[in-house]
Amino acid sequence: MSLIIPVILAGGAGTRLWPLSREAYPKQFLTLAGERSLLQQTWLGIAGLAGRSPIVVASEEHRFIVSEHLRQVNVSPSALLLEPVGRNTAPAVAVAALQAYEMGLDPLLLVLPSDHVIADADQFTLAVKLAADAAEQGKLVTFGIKPTHPETGYGYIKRHPGSGIQPVEQFVEKPGLAVAQEYVHSGRYVWNSGIFLFKASIYLAELRTYRPDILSLCYEALKQSSVDLDFIRLNRELFEKIPAISVDYAVMEKTTKAVVLELDAGWSDIGSWDSLWEASHPDANGNVNVGEVISRDCTNMLTLSESRLVATLGLDDIIVVDTVDALLVAHRSRSQDIKQIVADLKKQGHVEATAHRKVYRPWGTYELITEGANFSVKKIMVKPGAALSMQTHQHRSEHWVVVVGTAQITRDNTLQVLHANESAYIPVGVRHRLANIGESPLEVIEVQSGTYLGEDDIVRYDDDYGRVPDQV
Incomplete structure (x- = not known):
């Protein structure tokens, strides 16, 4: 079998899982099914198949979060490609294939979304090994999921009848309920998982045939990329010119080489609260409770609490998700429509649409506790051995109180x-830096006061993470 390199697509916003998943910290970084984040589970589930560590394509905004999650499972990517803007899956896979060429390889690329769950890793391994033969012979293999119900939130693939690998007849976008029922009843359709296996050279050749404009821009964006620490930054000006289009639209719907293999490995895209309910094994009353939840006379509920007690009484088919700064209550049948709520929140200027109170940085995290007109109180956590940048503020002063750990404070030319x-x-206006010189996490309460408290009131002079002065 040829060398297999996983391509893990770690972009995406996961807006249908709001308020837990938000653009600044989307669902691939959440622990929703198991003890690891979805990104970590994606790698761990296929690590035994991989001939090399993965090529990861991620958003520039999430670069340090991705890096930290991979570090926690002891994997250093073969390449970590940063997209300055999202352009869907076809360009992401193209730059990964081109990067494989830069490494002097023409491997089989196992393309995986980072925010899906595959419960049966052994069954998935068997399926990939079966698909590898077809991929080595020049086929573009996609994996289809046998439908368990008429789902309207997934795309479908129509295939030739029979078992094993079959030619693709048609890709179908998310259907209405009546059409989905027909698809499931016919036995000719499978759900589109968004997982692919093909040779890098074959995918690039088909992209050159059907979308040469995308291939050309991807090639130039990678050629003119820059190396920043462990990241490869794709050229922004060129990458922004690339049309946003999926692998399905750009290649799979047009090529004569598309085949599909039915996969039965406990797959879920965790694309909505309803799909999380299904993947979480409801109790005898059909309820899934996460966190401190008291439920009485309720059925078919998903209730999730991040930090406080939630009590439910006499409800059926309801989703309740309570976070520190937002509460969602919705009917389960409307879980696919939650992204519209997020769109409304954005239009109204609510920061909760995209960001959490806890913000992740390469050195640790900070979390808003309370704020007023001229003050803000935050909890800062700095990882062992890490340090914030040397910086000044023009509009605010800061008071730091250490609650756990050992801090080294730099103020101009003095250390404390x-x-x-x-x-x-x-x-x-004083140059300052906060560093953790202990062996355990440092926790600090920060009180800011001043006429302007925005995170952009930072002038950086030195930074361990290569951030430019106008970045937070």
């Missing part, structure tokens, strides 16, 4: 070591 219950004051 602080332990729990000790504090430091940073006046406006």
Whole structure:
């Protein structure tokens, strides 16, 4: 069998899982099914198949989050390609295939969304090995999921009748309920999983045939990329010119080489709260409770609480998701429409549409506790050995109180070591830096006060993570 390199697509916003999944920290980084994030599970589920570590394509905005999640499962990517803007899957796979060429390889690329769940890794491994023979012979293999019900949130693939690998007859977009029922009843259709296996050279050749404009721009965007720490930044000006289009539309619907293999491995795209309910094994009353939840006389419920007690009484087919800054209550039948709520929130200027109170940085996290007209209180966590940038603020002062750990504070040219219950004051305009010199996470309460408290009030002088001054 040829060398297999996974291509993990780690972009996407996961808006149908709002308020838990948001653009700044979408569902691929959440722990929704198991003890690891969906991104981590994606790698761990196929690590035994991989001839090399994965090529990962991710959003520039999420670069440090992706890197940290992969570090936690002890994998260093063969390449971590950063998209300056999202352009769907066809360009993402193209730059990954071109990167494989840059590595002097023409492997089989196992293309995987990073936000799906495959419960039966052994069955998936068997399916990939079976598909590898067809891929080595020049076929573009997609994996179809046998429908368990008439789902309107998935695309469908019509195939030739029979078992094993079959030619694709048609790709169908998300149908209405009546059409979905016909598809399931016919036995000729499978759900489109968005998982592919093909040789890098074959995919690029088909893309050259059907969308040479995309291939040309992807080639130039990679050729003119820049290396930043462990990341490869695709050229923004060129990548922005690429049309946003999926692998299905760009290649699979047009090529004569498309084949499909039915996959029965406990797949779910966790694309909505209803699909999470299905994947979470409801109890005898059909309920899934996550967090501190009290339920009485309720059936077919999904209730999730991040931080406080939630009680439900006498409800059926309802979704309740309670986070520290937003509460969702919806009927399960409307779970596919939650993205419209997110769109409404964006139009109205609600920051909760895209960001959480906890914000992830390469050095750790900060979390908003409370704020007012001229003050803000945050909890800062700095990882062992990590440090914030050397910086100044033009409009605010800061007061730091160490609650856990050992901090080293730089103020202009002086150093100070602080332990729990000790504090430091940073006046406006003073160069300063906060570092964790201990072996455990450092926790600090920060009180900001001033005329302007925006995160863009930072002038950076030195940074361990290669961030430019106008980035947060």
